Amino acid sequence: AQKVTQAQTEISVVEKEDVTLDCVYETRDTTYYLFWYKQPPSGELVFLIRRNSFDEQNEISGRYSWNFQKSTSSFNFTITASQVVDSAVYFCALRSSNTGKLIFGQGTTLQVKP
Amino acid sequence: NAGVTQTPKFQVLKTGQSMTLQCAQDMNHEYMSWYRQDPGMGLRLIHYSVGAGITDQGEVPNGYNVSRSTTEDFPLRLLSAAPSQTSVYFCASGWGQKYGYTFGSGTRLTVV
Numbered sequence: 001a002q003k004v005t006q007a008q009t010e011i012s013v014v015e016k017e018d019v020t021l022d023c024v025y026e027t028r029d030t031t032y033y034l035f036w037y038k039q040p041p042s043g044e045l046v047f048l049i050r051r052n053s054f055d056e057q058n059e060i061s062g063r064y065s066w067n068f069q070k071s072t073s074s075f076n077f078t079i080t081a082s083q084v085v086d087s088a089v090y091f092c093a094l095r096s097s098n099t100g101k102l103i104f105g106q107g108t109t110l111q112v113k114p
Numbered sequence: 115n116a117g118v119t120q121t122p123k124f125q126v127l128k129t130g131q132s133m134t135l136q137c138a139q140d141m142n143h144e145y146m147s148w149y150r151q152d153p154g155m156g157l158r159l160i161h162y163s164v165g166a167g168i169t170d171q172g173e174v175p176n177g178y179n180v181s182r183s184t185t186e187d188f189p190l191r192l193l194s195a196a197p198s199q200t201s202v203y204f205c206a207s208g209w210g211q212k213y214g215y216t217f218g219s220g221t222r223l224t225v226v
Contacts, residue, residue: 009154035214045157045204045217052212091156093214100145100164100211101172106156 002027004094004105012111013082021077021108023092029053031097034068034075039089039107051075082112116140120205120218127195127225135190135221137205145208146188147172147215148180150201157204163188195225 003026013019025034036048049059051068059066063080079086092105121136139146147162149172159172161180169180177199179191188207192199202222206215 006156033212037214043202043220045206047214047216050212050214093157095211095214097211099170101159101162102147102206102208102215103159103173104149104157106154 002029002094002096002101002103004092004103006090006092006105006108008108009106010109010111012113014113015084016081017112018078018080019082019110019112021079021090021092021110023075023077023105025073025075025092025094027094027096029096029098033095033097035093035095035102036066036075036077037091037093037104039091041088045091048077079110082110084112084114086110087112118205118207118216118218120203120221123219123221125221125223127192127223129195129197129225131195133192133195135192135203135205135223137188137190137218138186139188139207139216140186141207141216142185143207143209143216144185145210145215146182147206148178148188148190149204149206150174150199151204151220152201160190160203192223197225199223200225 005024034051038046067076089107095102118139148160149157163169163182205218208215
């Protein structure tokens with residue numbers, strides 16, 4: 001069975017602080033794919049990143065970075081120098097290579113205060 | 115290129131009524147899924163499809179039916195609406211297993 005856990009329900013930071021969103025997953029698949037999505041207050045779901053289980057290289061995109069550690073089944077997301085526009089709900093998700101199902105965590109609500 | 119189109123955007127139903135939420139995509143994606151979003155629960159998979167004629171259950175399938183007669187369309191049917199089905203529903207589509215999904219804008223359903 002697949003499971004994604006985002007233990008942080010809500011996080012509040014002040015602008016320019018760094019913040020890390022945690023994601024822990026469970027799967028029996030040897031091949032799988034991990035994702036992060038952003039849901040701003042307007043409600044749409046925006047794809048941020050995909051990582052496959054073979055590639056543990058960390059990725060950086062501007063102020064965003066992702067740390068994938070297979071040994072701890074974690075795929076954490078860090079925002080450096082947060083901005084008010086980063087305020088959103090962030091979802092971590094896991095996709096099985098066997099079934100193709102995409103399963104989401106409960107989401108972390110990030111509030112960045114000016 | 116419209117992407118994933120969901121209709122309606124808002125709907126109020128009475129308990130026991132039935133309705134169909136429509137979802138269409140124009141990207142020739144093989145995978146399509148329906149999710150519901152409830153506060154504190156994240157997005158939960160209702161049903162999904164890996165191609166025309168093929169559907170399977172997700173995490174919370176009870177009370178919902180789907181069919182996939184074409185690649186483009188994946189309607190979600192509520193057979194007898196219940197207040198517990200009050201939620202925001204998202205349809206999504208994507209290529210293969212490696213890739214993420216493109217999501218529709220959602221349908222906010224209230225069952226009274």
